[in-house]
Amino acid sequence: MANHRHYILIETIKRLLRRGSYARLKKIISKVHAADLSTIFPSLSVSNQRKLFSLIEDREQQGIVLSELDEDIVLAIIENLSLDEIAAVIEKMPSDDAAAFIKMLPEEQGDSVLSRLRKIGEDVEDLLKYPDDTAGGIMIPDFIALPEEMTAGEVISTLQSKEYKDIEMPFYIYVVDERERLVGVCSLRQLVLVPSSTPLKQFMAPDVISVTTDMDQEEVAKIVARYNFLAVPVVDHESRMVGLVTVDDVIDIFREEATEDILKMAGVGQEFVETKSVYRSTRIRIPWLFASCVGGIVAFFIIGHFEDSLKKVSYLAAFIPVIMGMGGNVGIQSSTIVVRGLATGRILIHDLWRVVSKELAIGLILGTFYGLLVGLLAQYQYSVSGLTIAVCIGILTSMTVAALVGSLLPMLFARVNIDPAVATGPFVTTAIDILSVYFYFQLASLLLGL
Amino acid sequence: MANHRHYILIETIKRLLRRGSYARLKKIISKVHAADLSTIFPSLSVSNQRKLFSLIEDREQQGIVLSELDEDIVLAIIENLSLDEIAAVIEKMPSDDAAAFIKMLPEEQGDSVLSRLRKIGEDVEDLLKYPDDTAGGIMIPDFIALPEEMTAGEVISTLQSKEYKDIEMPFYIYVVDERERLVGVCSLRQLVLVPSSTPLKQFMAPDVISVTTDMDQEEVAKIVARYNFLAVPVVDHESRMVGLVTVDDVIDIFREEATEDILKMAGVGQEFVETKSVYRSTRIRIPWLFASCVGGIVAFFIIGHFEDSLKKVSYLAAFIPVIMGMGGNVGIQSSTIVVRGLATGRILIHDLWRVVSKELAIGLILGTFYGLLVGLLAQYQYSVSGLTIAVCIGILTSMTVAALVGSLLPMLFARVNIDPAVATGPFVTTAIDILSVYFYFQLASLLLGL
Numbered sequence: 001m002a003n004h005r006h007y008i009l010i011e012t013i014k015r016l017l018r019r020g021s022y023a024r025l026k027k028i029i030s031k032v033h034a035a036d037l038s039t040i041f042p043s044l045s046v047s048n049q050r051k052l053f054s055l056i057e058d059r060e061q062q063g064i065v066l067s068e069l070d071e072d073i074v075l076a077i078i079e080n081l082s083l084d085e086i087a088a089v090i091e092k093m094p095s096d097d098a099a100a101f102i103k104m105l106p107e108e109q110g111d112s113v114l115s116r117l118r119k120i121g122e123d124v125e126d127l128l129k130y131p132d133d134t135a136g137g138i139m140i141p142d143f144i145a146l147p148e149e150m151t152a153g154e155v156i157s158t159l160q161s162k163e164y165k166d167i168e169m170p171f172y173i174y175v176v177d178e179r180e181r182l183v184g185v186c187s188l189r190q191l192v193l194v195p196s197s198t199p200l201k202q203f204m205a206p207d208v209i210s211v212t213t214d215m216d217q218e219e220v221a222k223i224v225a226r227y228n229f230l231a232v233p234v235v236d237h238e239s240r241m242v243g244l245v246t247v248d249d250v251i252d253i254f255r256e257e258a259t260e261d262i263l264k265m266a267g268v269g270q271e272f273v274e275t276k277s278v279y280r281s282t283r284i285r286i287p288w289l290f291a292s293c294v295g296g297i298v299a300f301f302i303i304g305h306f307e308d309s310l311k312k313v314s315y316l317a318a319f320i321p322v323i324m325g326m327g328g329n330v331g332i333q334s335s336t337i338v339v340r341g342l343a344t345g346r347i348l349i350h351d352l353w354r355v356v357s358k359e360l361a362i363g364l365i366l367g368t369f370y371g372l373l374v375g376l377l378a379q380y381q382y383s384v385s386g387l388t389i390a391v392c393i394g395i396l397t398s399m400t401v402a403a404l405v406g407s408l409l410p411m412l413f414a415r416v417n418i419d420p421a422v423a424t425g426p427f428v429t430t431a432i433d434i435l436s437v438y439f440y441f442q443l444a445s446l447l448l449g450l
Numbered sequence: 451m452a453n454h455r456h457y458i459l460i461e462t463i464k465r466l467l468r469r470g471s472y473a474r475l476k477k478i479i480s481k482v483h484a485a486d487l488s489t490i491f492p493s494l495s496v497s498n499q500r501k502l503f504s505l506i507e508d509r510e511q512q513g514i515v516l517s518e519l520d521e522d523i524v525l526a527i528i529e530n531l532s533l534d535e536i537a538a539v540i541e542k543m544p545s546d547d548a549a550a551f552i553k554m555l556p557e558e559q560g561d562s563v564l565s566r567l568r569k570i571g572e573d574v575e576d577l578l579k580y581p582d583d584t585a586g587g588i589m590i591p592d593f594i595a596l597p598e599e600m601t602a603g604e605v606i607s608t609l610q611s612k613e614y615k616d617i618e619m620p621f622y623i624y625v626v627d628e629r630e631r632l633v634g635v636c637s638l639r640q641l642v643l644v645p646s647s648t649p650l651k652q653f654m655a656p657d658v659i660s661v662t663t664d665m666d667q668e669e670v671a672k673i674v675a676r677y678n679f680l681a682v683p684v685v686d687h688e689s690r691m692v693g694l695v696t697v698d699d700v701i702d703i704f705r706e707e708a709t710e711d712i713l714k715m716a717g718v719g720q721e722f723v724e725t726k727s728v729y730r731s732t733r734i735r736i737p738w739l740f741a742s743c744v745g746g747i748v749a750f751f752i753i754g755h756f757e758d759s760l761k762k763v764s765y766l767a768a769f770i771p772v773i774m775g776m777g778g779n780v781g782i783q784s785s786t787i788v789v790r791g792l793a794t795g796r797i798l799i800h801d802l803w804r805v806v807s808k809e810l811a812i813g814l815i816l817g818t819f820y821g822l823l824v825g826l827l828a829q830y831q832y833s834v835s836g837l838t839i840a841v842c843i844g845i846l847t848s849m850t851v852a853a854l855v856g857s858l859l860p861m862l863f864a865r866v867n868i869d870p871a872v873a874t875g876p877f878v879t880t881a882i883d884i885l886s887v888y889f890y891f892q893l894a895s896l897l898l899g900l
Contacts, residue, residue, distance in 0.1 A: 007800050035676040042796055043804075070796070160643055171621055171638075171680075188621075188638050193610055225705070226485040228698035230621075230680060247697050248678035254701060255675070258708035259790055265712070266786035267779065272796055278811045285783055285816060292779045293820055296772025297827060303768040304831070310764040317760055317767030318753040321883060322746025324771060329717065329742045329876055333735055336716035340709055346492055346520070346722055350457050354493075361728050366735065370743055377747060381754070426779055433771060 010040050017048050025055050034064035041069055046076045053077045059092045067097035070272060071104055072280075083109070087116040096140045096249065099128055135220045136213035138253070139234045139243030145174040146200065148183060153196030171230050175204045180240040182208055182233055210235045213242060220245050221253040222345065261343060264421035265336065267291070288426055295430030299324075299437050306441040309450035315382060316444055319374070319391050320437060326370055327398030327436040328429045334359045334406030335424035342414050343421075352411045356404065363403025364396075371396035386447035394440035402432045460490050467498050475505050484514035491519055496526045503527045509542045517547035520722060521554055522730075533559070537566040546590045546699065549578055585670045586663035588703070589684045589693030595624040596650065598633060603646030621680050625654045630690040632658055632683055660685045663692060670695050671703040672795060711793060714871035715786065717741070738876055745880030749887050756891040759900035765832060766894055769824070769841050770887060776820055777848030777886040778879045784809045784856030785874035792864050793871075802861045806854065813853025814846075821846035836897035844890035852882045 009032070016025045029037060029052075037056070041049050056062045066074055066089060078086055090098045090113065102110050114128075130136025144164060146155055155173060158164065173191065175184035184204030194203050210233045211220050224232050224247055234243040260270045267288035303310070303320070310316055338355060341347030347355055375392030379385070409428060410420035444450070459482065466475045479487065479502075487506070491499050506512045516524055516539060528536055540548045540563065552560050564578075580586025594614060596605055605623060608614065623641065625634035634654030644653050660683045661670050674682050674697055684693040710720045717738035753760070753770070760766055788805060791797030797805055825842030829835070859878060860870030894900070 007798070010798070010800070033677065035678075039676070039795060039798075043798060043801055156642055159639075188642070189609075192606055192638075192642070225698075225701045226489075227483065228485075230697070247680070247701070248675075251675045251697070251701055251704060254704055255708070255794060258705070258712075259794060262708070262712055262715075262786060262790050265716075266782050268783045268787055272787075272791065272794070278808055278815070281808070282812050282815050285780075285812065286819065288783070289776065289779055289816060289820065292775045293772065293823065296775045297824070299771035299775075300768045300827070303771070304765060307764055307768075310760075310767055314757055314760040314764060314767075315754060317764075317770065318750045318757075320767065320770045321749035321753070321774060321887060322743065324774065325742045325746045325749075325880070325883065326739065329739055330735075332716050333718045333738070336712060337718060337722075340712050341722065344705060344709060344722070345489055348457070348460070348489075348493060350460070351493055358728055358731070362732050362735065365728070365732050366739060369736065370739065373743065374747070377750070430775070433775065437771060 006036070006039065009036065010043055013040055013052065014044070014048075017044075017051060022055060025052075026057060029056055029061075030058070034061040035068060037061070038065045038068035041065070041073050049073060049077055050080050054080070059089055062089045063093040063097070066101060067093060074101070074104060078105075083112050083116055086113050090117060094140055095142070096138055099137070100132070102128065103132060130213055133217045134213060135211045135215045135217065135234045135245055136243070138217055138220070138249050139213075139245050141243050143174060143233070143241065143244040144172075145176045145180070145182070145241050148175045148177060148199065148201035148204070150200050151196060152191050152194050152198050152200070152203075155191055155200065156196070172233075173200070174208070174233055174241055175200050176241060179238075182210055182235055182239060182241045184208060185233070208233060210241075211245070212237065217253050218257055221250045221257075224250040225254070257343070261339060261421040264419070265339065265424040267426040292426040292430050295426075295433055298434050302434065302438050302441065306445060306450075309441065309445045309448070312450055313387070313444075313448060316387070316441070319378070319394070319440065322374055323391075323394050323398055323436050323440050324433045326367075326374075326395055327402040327432045330363055330366060330399045331402035331406035331429055331432045332424065334363070334403045335410050335428060338407045338410040339420045339424050342410065349411070349414050352408075352415070355411060356407045359403045359407035360400065363400040366403070367396035367399030370399065384448070386449075387444060390440060390444035390447050394436065394443055397439055398432070398436035401435060405432060456486070456489065459486070460493055463490055463502065464494070464498075467494075467501060472505060475502075476507060479506055479511075480508070484511040485518060487511070488515045488518035491515075491523050499523060499527055500530050504530070509539055512539045513543040513547070516551060517543060522727075524551070524554060528555075533562050533566055536563050537570065540567060541570065544590055545592070546588055549587070550582070552578065553582060580663055583667045584663060585661045585665045585667065585684045585695055586693070588667055588670070588699050589663075589695050591693050593624060593681075593683070593691065593694040594622075595626045595630070595632070595691050598625045598627060598649065598651035598654070600650050601646060602641050602644050602648050602650070602653070605641055605650065606646070622683075623650070624658070624683055624691055625650050626691060629688075632660055632685055632689060632691045634658060635683070658683060660691075661695070662687065667703050668707055668793075671700045671707075674700040675704070707793065711789060711871040714869065715789065715874040717876040742876040742880050745876075745883055748884050752884065752888050752891065756895060756900075759891065759895045759898070762900055763837070763894075763898060766837070766891070769828070769844070769890065772824055773841070773844050773848055773886050773890050774883045776824075776845055777852040777882045780813055780816060780849045781852035781856035781878055781882045782874065784813070784853045785860050785878060788857045788860045789870045789874050792860065799861070799864050802858075802865070805861060806857045809853045809857035810850065813850040816853070817846035817849035820849065834898070836899075837894060840890060840894035840897050844886070844893055847889055848882070848886035851885060855882060 013025065044052060056065065090101060093101065102113060105113060126141065146158065171188055173186050173188065174182060175186065177183050184201065184206045185208045186200060186204040190203055209223065209227060211223060213234055213236055220232065224245065229247065231244050231246045233241050234245060236242050259272055263272065264270050269284040338347060371392040374395055375388050378391040379388040406428060410424065413420045463475065494502060506515065540551060543551065552563060555563060576591065596608065621638055623636050623638065624632060625636065627633050634651065634656045635658045636650060636654040640653055659673065659677060661673060663684055663686055670682065674695065679697065681694050681696045683691050684695060686692050709722055713722065714720050719734040788797060821842040824845055825838050828841040829838040856878060860874065863870045
């Protein structure tokens with residue numbers, strides 16, 4: 001839906017909510033795609049979110065809306081719902097969404113919902129045993145796996161049977177041996193193309209790329225993206241097929257991981273906080289700023305330490321911003337390139353030396369360039385060669401160290417399996433700031449004989 | 451392919467390249483998936499990239515490799531190829547990749563390649579008329595559109611005909627009226643499920659969501675993601691179907707746009723530069739750093755302006771880092787949240803006031819908290835109430851202004867269709883730094899009677 005139409009829809013719904021025209025709202029809601037409906041919620045107040053949700057009459061539509069919304073909105077909406085209502089919505093969700101939804105609930109509520117679901121014969125518990133961000137946690141258990149002896153014609157009539165009617169995306173037919181182990185795959189398309197008496201094993205592709213239940217979701221997403229798959233089968237440790245990760249989930253994973261990386265680099269936690277309350281947003285941001293505050297205070301003490309120098313040569317202070325700024329910005333550039341390069345596969349963990357030495361070279365060139373530039377300014381303004389040299393070398397060192405630390409840290413973090421994105425947050429910038437200021441003052445005091 | 455296996459593959463290929471064991475290399479290459487092969491290139495030197503590429507014997511595999519690689523690697527590789535060879539590879543590419551590839555070539559070379567392709571009867575020119583980043587620029591022209599009167603059985607035999615054998619992802623059958631206008635869609639699955647004499651118009655879904663050729667690729671990607679489509683049809687301004695954007699391209703778009711946003715925010719251009727040479731990387735990064743350098747120099751003059759104050763109260767300088775750092779970091783937090791919120795649809799352009807006022811409130815709270823904290827430190831160290839107040843209010847103001855500017859600018863940019871990500875680059879941080887330093891010195895001079 002284009003932006004403009006989207007805007008009109010939101011304004012219409014807001015207006016009808018204000019007026020209490022619930023009959024008209026219900027009519028509109030029944031015609032709007034659940035995915036569009038879900039985009040409206042972030043713009044509404046909590047009470048209107050609850051009201052709008054209660055006006056959705058179709059349980060399936062309710063389920064889609066809930067699975068598209070951010071956690072805090074979901075929790076606000078379902079506060080008003082009875083356990084039976086929650087269970088009724090979950091029943092209509094695809095099982096991967098249902099599992100994600102149940103994991104979102106407070107423990108006690110989750111348990112009660114699970115026992116209700118058990119009563120009505122729904123079984124989502126199998127999915128709950130895998131961690132959230134693994135292939136097992138995001139797979140759906142609805143797939144088509146048939147024995148290799150079955151013929152194309154038999155497969156087609158099997159597909160028409162009731163058992164497979166609810167399968168979400170039946171684009172691949174997986175082929176398994178007598179012990180349920182995955183041995184091949186064929187597309188729905190091939191099925192229509194071969195004579196109907198051909199057995200699966202004669203036209204299936206035998207080399208199936210699959211993932212294991214414990215593989216990290218980001219790895220799974222990369223595999224689906226690399227081979228342009230619509231879905232990838234998930235197998236357990238005995239190679240038995242247990243589920244399917246579909247391409248729509250892969251898109252969500254990439255968007256989610258990119259958001260996480262971006263937020264971590266900026267020091268705003270890792271979950272999207274805009275939709276959260278002012279209080280919660282503030283609480284998430286306070287600790288990250290604390291790092292930068294501590295850094296500032298350390299810089300304060302360093303400068304205080306050189307107070308005598310400053311008393312004699314007060315213009316020393318004037319170069320603090322440029323020295324801090326240049327180092328900080330090169331550091332952010334280097335670490336951003338490395339973090340994003342690692343995330344997109346353009347940089348490999350094993351390339352540590354190649355990547356770091358290149359960033360170091362860039363830092364040296366940039367440091368020389370800007371060191372000379374600002375040094376010229378210092379010389380022009382004050383004509384004190386000691387100061388000029390201190391400024392020049394201060395910037396050169398600050399930028400070189402920043403490029404080195406900014407590229408080395410995320411590479412090392414990635415090697416020991418720590419998320420490299422945290423390495424680009426305020427911590428690194430702060431460390432570089434402190435080092436730069438200290439080195440500059442030390443050098444200046446020495447050269448100026450202070 | 452898991453990381454470890456991937457590493458072994460790279461090391462093996464490097465070793466064989468060193469040894470010149472080309473026969474063995476060719477054998478390995480023929481067994482490796484082209485998508486895996488392409489991930490090896492960034493780790494190789496240019497001469498090895500060319501050598502490895504020349505050892506790929508299958509034109510189709512060559513085509514996939516080229517379409518997966520970054521521009522600079524592609525250009526380095528094809529420098530060694532004749533126009534005929536290039537044309538032969540392009541011929542085997544899916545037409546959207548072919549178009550993207552031709553657009554990448556230097557103009558003269560592109561024209562020569564086009565005329566060769568014309569000679570061998572390939573027609574990619576239709577695709578070249580649409581701008582790169584629109585639905586028209588990324589669509590493939592291979593889709594199945596059939597008249598609404600055709601029966602399911604007729605459709606199946608049409609699919610088996612030679613004409614449709616090369617269609618990339620035939621998961622939806624599009625239905626058109628006598629004037630080629632898109633009127634419906636049905637899945638391959640439905641086709642197998644209905645009796646074979648049913649005409650398309652009886653079981654097709656009549657409300658097809660489509661995009662127009664000039665829609666921005668990011669919008670297209672959002673639509674495919676929102677409705678969990680495998681493909682979305684592209685229509686011209688007369689509603690005639692002209693192409694298809696597939697989900698694999700959508701994944702690439704999201705990853706590319708996220709990379710662009712991240713790089714812009716860090717001030718390193720918008721294309722991934724790690725794989726570029728040191729010289730080119732440096733050239734891309736110099737201008738962005740220039741903004742921060744100019745900012746530093748402005749701060750230098752501001753502080754110089756207050757040199758008399760500094761001579762009298764030298765410890766004023768000690769607070770420069772903490773005031774700059776706190777403002778800068780809150781600004782980055784606010785703008786990152788807004789930029790990413792806009793990109794993911796969690797924030798809507800129309801919500802300007804709601805978003806900005808919330809960030810402002812957060813800035814005020816954080817500013818008060820950290821203002822008091824650092825103020826306490828100032829009081830404890832120097833017991834000069836004028837200084838304490840200047841530091842306290844300086845930080846409060848700096849953080850509040852930063853939150854305001856950091857959220858307002860990207861919102862305004864988005865409104866006038868400028869990419870909000872540029873608003874978070876070094877420019878904003880630099881502007882906030884300057885304002886903060888100026889305000890602090892002005893206030894301190896006033897309060898301390900300097």
